[in-house]
Amino acid sequence: MNKLSSKYLVQMIEKxxxxxxxxxxxxxxxxxxxxxxEAARFGYSFDNLMQDPNKVVIVKK
Known part of the structure; x- marks a missing residue:
């Protein structure tokens, strides 16, 4: 993932x-x-990771 996409990803999660x-x-x-x-690289945790990949949600730090 490029730097701009990474920055946008964090913005979508945080803001x-x-x-x-x-x-x-x-x-x-x-x-x-x-x-x-990429989210794991930034230290985020996940719920439903081992179940359906389409239902994975990020758990805030």
Whole structure:
């Protein structure tokens, strides 16, 4: 994921309060697992990670 997309991802989580990984992926040109990987790199936790990838949500720090 490029720097601009990473910055936008953090903004969507922190400022816009979007926690659905599927919804975040819809705003970025990346797959759900790319969003999960990048969010994990920033230290976010997840719920439903081992169940349905389309229902993964980010849990705030």
């Amino acid at each position: 816009d309060h979007i926690y659905s990984v599927l919804e975040l992926a819809g705003h970025l040109p990346y797959a759900v697992m790319d969003v999960v990987s």
